[in-house]
Amino acid sequence: MSLTNEQLAELLALEAEKHEGNKEKAARRASRKAFGWPREVADMVEQGESLKTLPAVGPWVSKLMQDWLDDPPEVTEPDRLRADFMSLASAKHTLATEWDLRDELRGDLQMHSTYSDGRVSVKEMALEGIALGHEYIAITDHSKGLKIAGGMSEEVLSEQRREIDALNDELEQGNATFRVLRALEMNISPDGTGDMEPKSLEELDLVLGSFHSKLRIKEDQTDRYISNLRNPHVHVVGHPRCRIYNFRIGLWAEWDRVFEEAKELDKAVEINSFPDRQDLNVELLEIAAEIGCRVSIGTDAHNPAEMHFIEIGCAAAVRAGIQPDRIINLMPYEELLGWTASLKTRV
Ligand SMILES: [Zn+2]
DSSP states (O other): OOOOHHHHHHHHHHHHTTOOTHHHHHHHHHHHHGGGOSSOHHHHHHTTOOGGGSTTOOHHHHHHHHHHHHSOOOOOOOOGGGOSOOOHHHHHHHHHHTOOHHHHOOEEOOBOOTTTTOSSOHHHHHHHHHHTTOSEEEEOOBBTTOGGGTOBOHHHHHHHHHHHHHHHHHHHHTTOOOEEEEEEEEEBOTTSOBSSOHHHHTTOSEEEEEOOSSOOOOSOOHHHHHHHHHSTTOSEEOSTTOOBTTTBOOOOOOHHHHHHHHHHHTOEEEEEOOTTTOBSOHHHHHHHHHHTOEEEEEOOBSSGGGGGGHHHHHHHHHHHTOOGGGBGGGSOHHHHHHHHHHHHHHO
């Protein structure tokens, strides 16, 4: 049995603890990046390919991994900070052997542009969405409360909305069916309130409500989630746990109550596909699957290349057994807009 990328990531994380300075940094970084490598390192080595083509792999990390593959050490269960993360390589395997949800998915419902902390324009993200075969993407830049990520004011949000309208018109005139959803990742304070004028949210197609502060609290945060869900402008709870691989464990709640509330309100919880987030993770998604609340899959991409990580979110939904009619990204564009519109009339 050769080592998987997930096992190599754990060995790298433990290796980092033995060093200081550059080696510590290199091993930690490679451990995190390993979840986004598209192929199993063991297969690459077997085929005589260089590992240095992989992100975050230099000569030292490459040698470490080769040595481990030659003589596999015992790999222990990961620390809680690193538990229940899957590699992109294993996600691809799940999609190829169980259900190719990626192939049926119609769009990616979380990403950022230069309107907040993304690297490229709305149009460049849209072009990548088209290249990936999506029917739509949602541009979910940050709202004004998140200053560190260049959050948008109401004025900037409406400027972006006009740019998206013009882009959709251009696509329609070119007979393209692809559409960009006017969306937002709204910053939600610990008491569940948003940071934008309600009026500026009314013309949006989709609003994610996410927490970005007080993320290391250890007490039960069920009420915080319920307030977020009950916020009349929120359709999807973004990266619910707020965990980060090998850095932050994330928040804790009585998840069954959170998912019951989402189901009751017909709202969705996100599967954030970013390799070092994977939030919700499979274990919690199994509870969501049982309760039957809606889920939304997004990459949280900050550049076009990161949009490929959608496979991780898709594989998480497949592994957890989320039913197709619960995955909002399987809805055609018009139906998706109909769903968010129906939520507006419920409140
Ligand atoms: Zn966020």
